[in-house]
Amino acid sequence: MDGTRLARLLAGIVLVLSLLPVFAQRRAGAAQSPPNIIIILTDDMGYGDVGAYGGRFVPTPNIDRLAASGLKLTQYYSGAPICSPSRASILTGMQPGKWNFTTFLDSKKHNKDAEQIDYLNTEAPSIARFFKHSGYATGHFGKWHMGGGRDVTDAPGFVQYGFDEHASTYESPEPDPAITATNWIWSEKDSIKRWDRSRYFVDRTLDFMKRHREQPCFVNLWPDDVHTPWVPEPETGYAGKSPVKPQEEAAFKGGLKEYDVQIGRLLDGLHELGLAENTIIIFTSDNGALPTFGGKRSGGLRGSKLSLYEGGIRMPFIICWPGRIPANRTDDRSELHATDLLPTLSKLAGVKIPESYHGDGVDRSGMLLGKPSLRKKEMFWEYGRNDVAYNYPKNNDRSPRLAVRSGEWKLLMDADGTRLELYNIVKDSAETTNLEATEEKLTKELSAKLVAWWKSLPKLGDN
Template sequence: MRRTRLVRSLVCIVLLFSLLPAVAQRKAAQSPPNIIVILTDDMGYGDIGAYGGRFVPTPNIDRLAAGGLKLTQYYSGAPICSPSRASILTGMQPGKWNFTTFLDTRKHNKDAEQIDYLTPEAPSIARFFKNAGYATGHFGKWHMGGGRDVTNAPGFAQYGFDEHASTYESPEPDPAITATNWIWSEKDSIKRWGRTQYFVDKTLDFMKRHKGQPCFINLWPDDVHTPWVPKVETEYTGKFPMNPQEEAAFKGVLKEYDVQIGRLLDGLKALGLAENTIVIFTSDNGALPTFGGARSGGFRGSKLSLYEGGIRMPFIVSWPGHIPAGKADDRSELHATDLLPTLSKLAGVRIPESYHGDGLDRSGMLLGKPSFRKKEMFWEYGRNDIAYNYPKGNDRSPRLAVRSGEWKLLMDADGSKAELYNIVKDPAETTNLQATEAKITKELSGKLVAWWQSLPKLNAH
């Protein structure tokens, strides 16, 4: 009898130990995912091989696309850095926080009718995730306050970040990359061509030290923004962009950037974190220069333009076992403001009831169910003639835009310069249908003016 009980006990112990791996796997599967948002600087739709890029091979970015979902209708919040970044952080239209163009000196900001820095009272995706138990880090460009003569911008902690390493255009620049009071210098201990590697190293180190705790990380390099200083260069000529043959310099920078994305992916795998990490790869705004439109991937426009080349960006998202691998979604629209509610839903992070953002929860679409976005998307660029005289020529767009379903309307705030495009049939925006589609033009212009008038305004001099 005693022997029988002993045998039964041993059998139970063996069964218990045999079940432990499955329990551990189930627990890992149920643990909140890590999230890395890679926001490339000034990367055009046509820079990446997976999107038809022809400049240099981008095997590592393409590898991310092969293991994830590629969207062809993702839109940034603005055609320039500061407001586009604010739209991701807050999940709101940047104009609601008085962001309209890049932040510069106090005089420039006043001329542009915008604020000097993002108020810490604004909502922050990092703060929401931190309050839910995530470790939060920001590694890379900030450009939502700080730098030049703006010395009173709030620090990263006030936006919900535990750790940071950032560039000159931030409230707390990293000494390793800001030896002088400028964007970059030969005196920096981390050279211009080594900065993305530096930010990737910071990201992997942060995740290693917080293993066992979910991480939310902004990995926001300042590549591939000019000045382009690839490894092969031995001295900076002082020209901007770097030299008259800038395409060669760009190719060198893009090639190295792709290598560093590969290091990130390999590093996640080595840490055992790749399977439960959502990786998003996108860009803050369009390219400039575009090299005759090639970097815009066939779209009209560039950085600083509300044509597609300025706001339609590459977007790749990967989460093994959850997000379909090797798929392309040509149907679904996604806006930068959607990232906050979407990532919160995927991670099980509760959004405060007091928060009222402009984005939509598009988690179902990312998980493999394509759908149209049931809400208009709005943009502005250019509140006056003082600070908004770019780009020149055919890429210069009207100052406001709205997309509603298959239609996109651009116009100035006074209703002039109206341009209407069927953006599904005519993504290159070649045929203005404003005169022949009067009803649609009137309907969308009314919505666009109403949206514009709802935004707060800071007056220039």
């Protein structure tokens, strides 16, 4: 090699070496860029509603596309079998009973009869508040149902829970006029019609993220689909029938089909904004389906909304984060609870949790990043403190009022120690074989833990 070529080669090597710190710095900067987070909390979606979970009602190609891009869990549990306490568990990362949430919020009389509060105490921790304090822009678009509506006119506003922007339904402290023309959940007078609500919430989400592209965003996208009533667009109808009654299966199929379309619009919108690669998307449901159309919407699980059987609390759960969370995988064994989302998402996003915070959730970030593991902490539930203000599913779907999941075992019982039911939930997810009589030692151990947990919860009126 002549001297000129050698000099050029050495100069090139020197140039590359000089640029390595710059490249490394850029890579580190990209790795340290906090991810956007969108929690899609579907309303009353059963385990069997989604194609990726075996659903056969209508194709759900866009939800299935999300599953193909991420991780699908089959052992995810909501915090309650009904909306208000379930939502509180996600927001606070705590058992909802600790904040006197026991069923859906309604009128003050109903709430008192149900032995619960009228709205979430602003002293409660909030995942949105934690993310906001770490520099995130925070938005809530969709159903709230943790205070406000009916005769509860003194519920705190969204800003007190850490949200910068919001657009919500009637069951909130600050209902959006576009979807609450009258003092009720929906109305023909609404400028945004019932069948266009999910589109509206998706549009608000994308607009919010577009306006905050230089800032990480935390968004609750909590539509009120696929909760009844299912109101199809009058011009089209569904299944060749018009009008369609808002409680029948044909109307549900139309609502689910349109909801899936809007999930696709969200995914496409994020790609168009250049935000898809660094956005964590979670797709799940607040509680089980009702009606279930003969159990079909529960996907082979026993029970429904209002029940502590699996059909009421085991929900579809999909999480996607391109390049970080393994794509097109299913984890059939790792348990995840709604209270785990706060510590888990905080860890993934590098958000600091205050030292004063003592939640009930567990950091499951390692599991979501591709390392399956069992949850080393029991999960507890309650539903139904009396027979005055609680709805219960009928017949075989009505569960005892308390439940605990410990490893592969699940025990249900009433607070007075009766109606004991023990299931190996891994081998018997349909809860068909009660092993309480043959597993006496385990039943005694778990029932003692369940009673102790129940007694530890504050009761309305406690000082």
